[in-house]
Amino acid sequence: DLPSVGTIKVHHPLTGKEWGYRMPGEGRGYTRTPSLIGLWSTAPFLLNNSVGKFNPSPSVDARMQSFQNSIEQMLWPEKRDTDRALGEKIPGVIDRTTAMSYLRIPKGYLPDVVQDLEELNELFLPTIFGEKGIEIGPIPAGTPVNLLANLNLLLESTNPIQQIAHQKKVLKLLFKIKHDLERLPKGASDEEARKVWANVVDPLLELNKCPDFVVNRGHYFGTSVSKEEPGLSDEDKRALIEFVRTF
Structure with missing residues (x-):
């Protein structure tokens, strides 16, 4: 340690x-310094x-x-x-998406606690949760890949109080993403989606495992x-x- x-x-x-x-x-x-050989x-x-x-x-x-x-x-x-x-x-350089995209996670890969709340998720977060799992998007071109890839959804701490506090932050973030995505019209452009995602960048950074992009x-x-x-x-x-x- x-x-x-x-x-x-x-x-x-x-x-x-x-x-x-x-x-x-x-x-x-930490990773060791590689050999020059x-x-x-x-x-x-x-x-x-x-x-x-x-x-x-x-x-x-x-x-x-x-x-x-x-x-x-x-x-x-x-x-x-x-x-x-x-x-x-x-x-x-920051690795960024090159086209409008969606983040899709099949139901079977979701944490047990999320699967256990399946019906509530589909009721209160239909923009994100569906029959096949989670779908977040549209994500505009130019979005930093690690903004989502490094998202810390599961806290490593075994402290139950810290875990509950972290889960509250995650749910708050999901509700914010849901609220902002619902404002997008169908067939939204990259520019329209980019304006919406700009509102959630800072909350995503707060839950990021490694914000050095x-x-x-x-x-x-x-x-x-x-x-x-x-x-x-x-x-x-x-x-x-x-x-x-x-x-």
Whole structure:
């Protein structure tokens, strides 16, 4: 049970505004730093392979091209991809939906407590609950994927008081989504849906397990972004690239 690593800076997915998020503690541990051996063969970089251009070819030439593109983005963060919605307001990219969509969860995959209240759910939340399970939408194009994917519906705490308080927050959020979605006309456009979803972004963030949506930020060793030590010169960065290429 490790302590919290402290507060990190995250960014609002609609405005780009920076705010502090207290990292939870009492977890099982953290991912270890990967080895630099064979770095040329494992690009793009970071655990989610978000830094650098992916080349599906297994050839050595293709791997070296991907390595060069990726390592330059690591050492020159300004070369990394930027978000299509917020641009330079945030330090990277947020994965977003590309078309109007719906989130559908079959009844059999719902928590027991939700299935037990099936009739009440269909009566009071017909916009969300139906015979086949849960359907939330329409979700406009450009919605951050992790705004919904990271939603914390089930609290890990075994404290019954905390669980009840959390369930109240979840139900309150569902009622708000229901109320706002009912205001949409049939065949609503992305823009109309976007205005409605803007009202529930902050409540969704409050119940989000990880509100850090920028997928290609971090690991700023040797760059001017790092505040722990001065960045390397361009010449030193080039020399470092040639050195790790041989690992």
